[in-house]
Amino acid sequence: MLQTSVKPHSQPDPGYSDEALGHYCGLAGIRSRHEADVSRDLFYMLFAQQHRGQEACGIAWDAAGRVMVDKRLGMVSGSAERWLGSPVRSKAGIGHVRYATHGGGGIANAQPLAVSCIKGELALGHNGNLSNGGAIRSALFQQGAIFQTTSDSELFLHRISRSPKQGLEETLRDALSGVEGAYSLAMLWDGALIAARDPMGFRPLHLARRDDTWYVASETCALRALGILSWREIEPGECVVIDDTGPRSFFLPPAQKKARCIFELIYFARPDSYIFGRSVYGSRKALGAAIADLDELKPDVVIPVPDSGTLAAMGYSERSGVPFAMGLTRNHYAGRSFILPNKGERELAVRMKLHAVEEVVNGKCVVIVDDSLVRGTTSGIIVRLLKEAGAKEVHLRLSSPELKWPCYYGIDIPTREELISNSLDEKGIAEHIGADSVRFLPVAATRACLNAPNGEYCCACFDGNHPCQLKDC
Numbered sequence: 001m002l003q004t005s006v007k008p009h010s011q012p013d014p015g016y017s018d019e020a021l022g023h024y025c026g027l028a029g030i031r032s033r034h035e036a037d038v039s040r041d042l043f044y045m046l047f048a049q050q051h052r053g054q055e056a057c058g059i060a061w062d063a064a065g066r067v068m069v070d071k072r073l074g075m076v077s078g079s080a081e082r083w084l085g086s087p088v089r090s091k092a093g094i095g096h097v098r099y100a101t102h103g104g105g106g107i108a109n110a111q112p113l114a115v116s117c118i119k120g121e122l123a124l125g126h127n128g129n130l131s132n133g134g135a136i137r138s139a140l141f142q143q144g145a146i147f148q149t150t151s152d153s154e155l156f157l158h159r160i161s162r163s164p165k166q167g168l169e170e171t172l173r174d175a176l177s178g179v180e181g182a183y184s185l186a187m188l189w190d191g192a193l194i195a196a197r198d199p200m201g202f203r204p205l206h207l208a209r210r211d212d213t214w215y216v217a218s219e220t221c222a223l224r225a226l227g228i229l230s231w232r233e234i235e236p237g238e239c240v241v242i243d244d245t246g247p248r249s250f251f252l253p254p255a256q257k258k259a260r261c262i263f264e265l266i267y268f269a270r271p272d273s274y275i276f277g278r279s280v281y282g283s284r285k286a287l288g289a290a291i292a293d294l295d296e297l298k299p300d301v302v303i304p305v306p307d308s309g310t311l312a313a314m315g316y317s318e319r320s321g322v323p324f325a326m327g328l329t330r331n332h333y334a335g336r337s338f339i340l341p342n343k344g345e346r347e348l349a350v351r352m353k354l355h356a357v358e359e360v361v362n363g364k365c366v367v368i369v370d371d372s373l374v375r376g377t378t379s380g381i382i383v384r385l386l387k388e389a390g391a392k393e394v395h396l397r398l399s400s401p402e403l404k405w406p407c408y409y410g411i412d413i414p415t416r417e418e419l420i421s422n423s424l425d426e427k428g429i430a431e432h433i434g435a436d437s438v439r440f441l442p443v444a445a446t447r448a449c450l451n452a453p454n455g456e457y458c459c460a461c462f463d464g465n466h467p468c469q470l471k472d473c
């Protein structure tokens with residue numbers, strides 16, 4: 001087992017960088033009354049949440065009051081030997097998988113981040129993005145703070161260390177006040193596990209117990225991976241501190257409204273998870289059924305863009321009675337196309353990943369369902385593949401509204417100019433990608449089928465109503 005005690009990284013960072021924008025990430029945490037194989041349980045929890053980030057992964061644990069970290073670039077499976085082979089025994093540990101956007105990777109940004117400071121030894125994993133991270137960073141920089149990463153997650157550690165307050169609760173309250181945007185946190189501090197969620201509740205976070213051990217996870221699929229079948233959502237604004245006496249909660253000042261990220265349900269979370277108290281599987285099927293309700297077409301077959309459109313296509317099929325089939329196969333060994341920096345590379349990657357099944361689409365009027373349209377790269381290629389395989393008509397249906405705005409809270413959405421729905425309407429997009437028609441699910445219908453009264457979800461990427469503004473400096 002490679003054990004790195006907390007040492008500063010050697011990469012100076014002159015200030016805030018765009019690279020920090022856009023990371024979803026996944027969190028895991030464990031606190032037991034007795035020593036347990038924490039690296040083993042963290043491994044399984046992170047492995048189950050691999051879809052939340054493939055660029056880097058890491059764990060930190062408490063070793064008699066000291067914080068130890070082991071992190072690496074790449075997938076969780078790469079750590080199997082170290083974390084499963086001779087598991088670390090401890091009462092407390094946290095883990096993180098990181099999704100980095102263009103150029104934002106690198107081991108320096110991998111988490112958990114660990115520091116030694118006036119408040120003790122701390123380790124932190126963060127999911128989300130701060131809308132005022134730029135402003136906080138500039139202010140700290142002016143005061144002489146030294147940064148090791150380009151990620152705004154580090155700002156929490158600076159604020160904790162510099163807080164004039166004493167005691168864990170008062171210090172955390174102070175450090176988190178004035179921090180705006182999305183944060184779900186898992187932290188180790190003085191042998192305690194701390195799990196905290198921002199008052200708007202952008203990103204998910206869950207708490208579960210088995211016997212004398214408490215678990216924290218972004219998604220419930222990580223708890224199921226350990227055979228844990230009951231849990232509760234950590235509330236927006238709730239900070240849970242778990243030590244030998246068990247968990248206790250305190251609450252940050254409440255936000256005026258909640259802003260749960262609707263994109264978690266549409267695309268990001270794993271279908272067997274429950275997010276914001278809802279089944280992801282059921283939510284995606286409901287979105288698909290809602291598209292069918294609005295559609296006047298009578299296609300021969302409905303097919304998904306695998307995997308992200310599969311459940312919505314099933315929902316469409318069940319509601320409309322149109323047969324469902326897998327008209328595209330996916331090569332699971334192909335990497336992520338979305339993140340590649342240029343159009344040519346993205347196109348090639350999509351061609352490597354998706355293949356039309358002639359037998360399903362030849363001579364047919366096909367409805368193809370995907371969860372979202374971003375730049376239009378994937379769908380343009382898919383339409384060509386389906387037509388090459390003999391599809392008579394190809395109609396694209398999206399189980400979400402038109403993406404028009406950037407996300408400041410951690411979803412990797414490119415610039416407004418790159419978002420195809422800012423320059424073309426449904427008809428224009430259909431022409432551009434060579435489809436016979438394109439239809440999005442309107443914002444109101446999307447909210448309605450996820451049972452959200454106005455304001456419950458953050459839909460800023462669709463409607464531009466950002467619940468907190470971007471503050472760069």
Ligand code: AMP
Binds near residue numbers: 305370373
């Ligand atoms: P595009 O080809 O740019 O239109 O991207 C659309 C595809 O990317 C859809 O199949 C989505 O499932 C997927 N997608 C949407 N948002 C993201 C994201 N933030 N990260 C990775 N993939 C995404």
